[in-house]
Amino acid sequence: MDLVLLLVQLLLVARALLDWSTVLAGPAQAGGFRSKLMSGVYTVTEPILAPVRRVVPPLRIGGAAIDLAFLIVFFAIVVLRAII
Secondary structure (H helix, E strand, C coil): CCHHHHHHHHHHHHHHHHHHHHHHHCCCCCCHHHHHHHHHHHHHHHHHHHHHHHCCCCCCEEEECHHHHHHHHHHHHHHHHCCC
């Protein structure tokens, strides 16, 4: 169980890095490596984040939004891994 939680946690970190790569480097080219990687990571992480995001919407601060669902899920996994 700890290994599964670790893998999900690593995928969430990968998702955060890929999101920032889009902000810093622009959108991924269709069919490119980053595009395929983003697609795979989003396919795995979105079913975990979407239910939390429906309950806790992103926090709007000016023109930016902080995805609280990501933070909640990430820290919940940290706590679960500490308990296990």
